[in-house]
Amino acid sequence: MGVTTNHPQYAEKEGKWQKCRDAFDGGEAVKARGETYLPKLGGQSSDDYDACAERALYYNATARTIQGWLGCVFRKDPQIAVPETIQQLLQDVMLTGVPMEALAKTALQEVLTVGRYGILVDMPTEESPERRPYLIPFKAEQIVNWQTARRQGDVVLSMVVLRETEAEPQPEDPFEIKKVEQYRVLTLEGDALNTYTVRVWRQIDKNDADSWVPVEEYVPKLKGQPLDFIPFCFIGPNTILPDVEKSPSEDLVDVNLSHYRSSADLEHGRHYTALPTVWVAGFPTESTELRIGSQTAWISDRTDAKAGILEFTGQGLGALEKALSQKEAMMAALGARLLEDPKRAAEAAEAIRLRLGGEQVALTTIANTASLALTIVLQWFADWAGVSGDVTVRLNTEFFEQTMDPAMLRELVTVWQGGAIAKATLYHNMERSGLTRPGVDFEQEQVEVQAGAVL
Secondary structure: OHHHOOOHHHHHHHHHHHHHHHHHHOHHHHHHOHHHOOOOOOOOOHHHHHHHHHHOOOOOHHHHHHHHHHHHHOOOOOEEEOOHHHOHHHHHOOOOOOOHHHHHHHHHHHHHHHOOEEEEEEOOOOOOOOOOOEEEEEEHHHEEEEEEEEEOOEEEEEEEEEEEEEEEEEOOEEEEEEEEEEEEEEEEEOOOOOEEEEEEEEEOOOOOOOOEEEEEEEOOEEOOEEOOOOOEEEEOOOOOOOOOOOOOOHHHHHHHHHHHHHHHHHHHHHHHHOOOEEEEEOOOOOOOOOOOOOOOOOOOOOOOOEEEEEOOOOOHHHHHHHHHHHHHHHHHHOOOHHHOOHHHHHOOHHHHHHHOHHHHHHHHHHHHHHHHHHHHHHHHHHHHOOOOOOOEEEOOOOOOOOOOOHHHHHHHHHHHHOOOOOHHHHHHHHHHOOOOOOOOOHHHHHHHHHHHHHO
16 A cells, blocks of 8 residues: 555554544534434434434533643643743744743643644754744554664654645636645664655555655755654653553543533433323324313213323333443543532642542653653754753642641741752742742742842
8 A cells, every 4th residue: 555554553552532522523523423422322313413413412521631731730820941042933933923821721722622732843854934833633543654773772763754734826717726635754764763854755646545755855965964863743641652652531531422422312212202292092093183271171971981191100211310320430530530429629739639549640750751752853853953951841730729728838837947948949938839930939939039238
């Protein structure tokens, strides 16, 4: 199959990624998949099935949970440190007006949703005064193939195949945009695997699946020399290795879709049992129309004539309602803490922290992995911009507001006054408890304190 060949891990996970995306996107996306998530009942017609699916409620715990996780991490702004000469470039890091903070948030959301993301650092090939590096993000579904190789004892990324869609304006109609699919192949070449090469492949005959050919090839250079690595970084929940990892939300998605099926069964049952049904026996059936109303009476000459009303009884629907509650509790246990019963609001902050310990550890790992990947990417970015200096990206891992009561603050000040801790440590604890001004670090605070003392 050539350049369009998918990695075996890609083929294994593609369906799961789609399931996670549909669950996140909500009821419209889930219902559009039809029997994929809601199988037909035995003997059910297409019209009956469509009506059943329409009545079903998709309770989007997946999106609410992921947004909650994302809100925990971005409760505080990412700490991004780069040399001053490229700080302005981070306000448009993709050459599309997107700042670095927004890209970081998108990357984390993708990792939380499907468990995979990738970022490529690139540089325009043409020489110009405005030539500068930029970042290109890729979703999991776009990273179709990859390989690693050993080089002097180390394992290095030797190939990445990325599926792209280019928008091309049409000369005959300036208002029409044609989307063209292409593959960007990144490889390390040469006997020593030390020459990073980029090739862009396109299909020259839409009717021939084997007509993909390279239409562009170039060797990106840094300070006039080819790169000896592929400047592409994978981001997963736990590592930055190429191997595909399980999505953090996959188990939650499975329960969420099961909840949707139970909702369909419940609403289907309610639809057929909500209204009572009148029945009669011993009444003429020829040319007889029985009406229901306060001014209507049914009369029959037969002594065995009977009439009654059928109403639903039993625990059938109650079992379905219980199943919905059980699955909502399962989603809460898997991370959908925003759906918990309000009575938990009375818990102490420490009890909540202990109860959520497992989820905290997982989210901390994900945030730290993303921080590492973004740091590596920005270091490549700075190198390609010809700038030296420290580069770090740190996403917040303090997911709960730290509080400090007056007694604790007095004790902390006393310990500082006694010389047991530094003033910077005192300020750090005050900062974690929200007792300092947002965006004001220790050094700036000391400058203002000294200025106030002079005045």
